Amino acid sequence: MASEGQSPPMSWRDSYKGMSSDNIKGLILALSSSLFIGASFIVKKKGLKKAGASGIRAGVGGYSYLYEPLWWVGMITMIVGEIANFAAYAFAPAILVTPLGALSIIISAVLAHIILRERLHIFGVLGCALCVVGSTTIVLHAPQERMIESVTEVWDLAMEPGFLLYAALVISAVFVLIFHFIPQYGQTHIMVYIGVCSLVGSLSVMSVKALGIALKLTLSGMNQLVYPQTWVFTLVVISCVLTQMNYLNKALDTFNTAVVSPIYYVxxxxxxxxxxxxxxxxxxxxxxxxxxxxxxxxxxxxxxxxLLHRTKDMVDGLPTSMSSVRLSKHADEDGIDGSEGIPLRRQDNSL
Known part of the structure; x- marks a missing residue:
């Protein structure tokens, strides 16, 4: 029997009831976002392959996918997922929303296995799991976000020397990758395309946060649209998103989805x-x-x-030396079964 004055232990029902309605809305939106974004990778990949069969592939600079309805279905699906993710941040804290992005990797990998017949070695699966666990651990233990009352406050933070230095380094690295490394290594090294997407994405998220704050304050009666900083952040978001879309399409067209998704997420x-x-x-x-x-x-x-790098040429039941002679991932487009592995570097031995 509990001693007098001691409060009874809290049950899971009491803990659940303590979750605010806004957090529940954010949780549902975040889960929906992961579902839409995970599925969009597969639909876009199908559209890219279909467009590449009748035109110039995106991986070598083609834009025929813009005329492919299936690619647009995937694009719309991704936009819906991103909108849901954006809305989730308006209702729930980032420490709740961000880790759920890892679910999109699982959804994408499962659908890639079922629909695209892309296989991943068992150690590659373990590598994906470790990447997801590591990223989730970082996000879950990240400090709470500071309260922001105005979009101008975010602008002041962005104009401080520390972040200006980071932004300058990111922009410089992106230009070096685009103009120097992509022409030489874009078709063979997955980190080049994904590096551009990730670096640009880190800047776009900061601007998305600013826009989210501006929209939330505007809807609450404090109009933030009158500030020029709001529109500057809008232009940054548009520029960054278009850049991410372009190079993510190239990565998806050149490398297998089951590897692109986790590395990009990490x-x-x-x-x-x-x-x-x-x-x-x-x-x-x-x-x-x-x-x-x-x-x-x-x-x-x-x-x-x-693990992902070390198992890029491994096939279940075969040593690396034997599986290294396999065909590239695009060989199946020529009637050859090229689903025996998921490379991080595209192979050219099918030529």
């Missing part, structure tokens, strides 16, 4: 957290436990990425 999440820490100075409110946990998350991500 890099995008890591860089976004870094940009948020620099911009909002969240490290000032972190405990040593949080810092150690985040470092463990990064180590987990590195382990998962290493």
């Amino acid at each position: 890099m995008f999440t890591s860089l976004t957290i870094l940009a948020s820490i620099i911009m909002f100075k969240d490290w000032d409110r972190q405990s040593p436990t949080q810092v150690v946990t985040e470092m463990c998350g990064f180590v987990t991500i590195l382990g998962g990425t290493f």
Whole structure:
């Protein structure tokens, strides 16, 4: 019998009832976002393959996919998912919403296995799982976001020297990747395309946060549309999203979806957290436990990425030396079964 004055233990029902209605709305929106975005990778990939069969593939600079209805279905599906994700941030904190983005990787991988017949070695599956666990660990132990009362406050944070330096480094790295590395290594190294998408994405998320704050305050009666900073953030979001779309299409057309999705998620999440820490100075409110946990998350991500790279040429039941002679992922488009592995580097031995 509990002693007098002791409160009874809280049941799971009491804990659940304590969750606010806004958090529940955010949770549902985040889950819906993962479903739509995960499915969009597959639909867009099908559209890219169909467009590449009758025109110039996106991976080599073609834009015939713009005339393919299936690609637009995938694009609309992704837009719906992103809108749901954007709305989720308006109702629930990022610490609840962001980790659920990992579900899109699982959905994408399952659909790729069923629909696209893309296979991933068992250690590659483990690598994906480690990447997801590491990223989720970092996000779950990230510090709480600071309260923002105006879009001009976000602008002031973006104009501080630390974030300006980060933005300058990101933009410089993106230009180097686009003009130097992509012409030479774009068709053979997956990290080139995904690097552009992730770096640009870290800047777009900061602008999306600003727009979300502006929209929420505007709907609550404090009009933020009169501030020029709101429209500057809008232009940044549009520019970054268009860049991400272009190079993500190239990555999806050149490499298999089951590898593109987790690596893109890991890099995008890591860089976004870094940009948020620099911009909002969240490290000032972190405990040593949080810092150690985040470092463990990064180590987990590195382990998962290493496994993905090491197993890129492995096939179940065959050693790497034997499976290295397999055909490229595009060989099935010529009537050859090329579904025996998922490479991080596209092979040219089918020529």
